[in-house]
Amino acid sequence: MVRMQTLSMKQMVFLMALAFAVSSCERSVENPRQPSPEPPKTQPEMTYIDLGNVTVGFGQAKGVDLTADGQPDLIFGTVLVGDPILKRDRRQYTVVSAQKRNLLNDATDQTPAxxxxxxxxxxxxxxxxxxxxxxxxxxxxxxxxxxxxxGNWKDAGHRYLPIQIDLQGKKYHGWVELSLPGAEEKIILHRAAVSKVPDVAVMAGL
Known part of the structure; x- marks a missing residue:
């Protein structure tokens, strides 16, 4: 079942405010790939979610419900930031997470692909x-x-966004498979998965 959501005006304002607050700071071009943790020897039982290859073009936003509670856990969207000092525009493709819906952040607020x-x-x-x-x-x-x-996700094809869901203090790991082909200027949301077992490691894409 596809669990994509059309956002309310309140959610759109929340997305834009958060994204603009982060994007107003200048970043390095991209973070060199860090070594990933050792993957587990076996994959726990997972809940899989078909996202239907939904696209998020510039000026659009889509919410993704990973916990089947009717609320978006992640919001994928876009922001236009004008930079009058460097005389350039920045068309940004973003993801925002809800409370107790965790994403990996480095020192420059980027996340691994x-x-x-x-x-x-x-x-x-x-x-x-x-x-x-x-x-x-x-x-x-x-x-x-x-x-x-x-950015870390420029021209990404079928890469995996790591996620961690905090439910009553227990951490459930998972991933969202997405692509960001620069030539098409859109995010493509393929599928997602979340572990049914708390506090264990998972493998991306499996």
């Missing part, structure tokens, strides 16, 4: 789990003379 079978655990080198995260997956920089992309 995992490969299949990478480990997702309570501890990830170079990152910390945070709820109420607002992360720029990738951004298109438009200047008077040039256009280019930057």
């Amino acid at each position: 995992l490969h299949q079978r990478d480990g997702i655990t309570a501890a990830h080198p170079g990152y910390l789990w945070w709820d109420l995260s607002s992360i720029v997956l990738a951004e298109k920089i438009v200047t008077y003379t040039n256009t280019f992309w930057q």
Whole structure:
């Protein structure tokens, strides 16, 4: 079953406010890939969610319900940030997480784009789990003379966003499979999975 949601105006305002607060700070081009934790030897039983290859184009936003409670746990959207100092526009493709819905953040508020079978655990080198995260997956920089992309997720194809859901103090790990083809200027949401077993590591994409 596809669990995608059309957002209310209140949710849209929340998304834009969080994303703008984070995007107003300048970032490094991208974070060098950190070593992933050792993947578990076996995959726990997972709940799989078909996201239907839904697309999020510029100016759009989609909520993803990972816990079947009728509320979005993640919101994928876009933000346009004008930079008058450097005289350029930044078209940002973002993800925002709800309370007790954790994403991995590094020192520059970026999150890793995992490969299949990478480990997702309570501890990830170079990152910390945070709820109420607002992360720029990738951004298109438009200047008077040039256009280019930057960010960990630029041109990502079927990569995995690690997630951690906190339910009554127990942590359930999982992932969202998505693509961000720069030439098409959109996020494509493929599928997601969350462990049915708390406080155990999982493998991305399985």
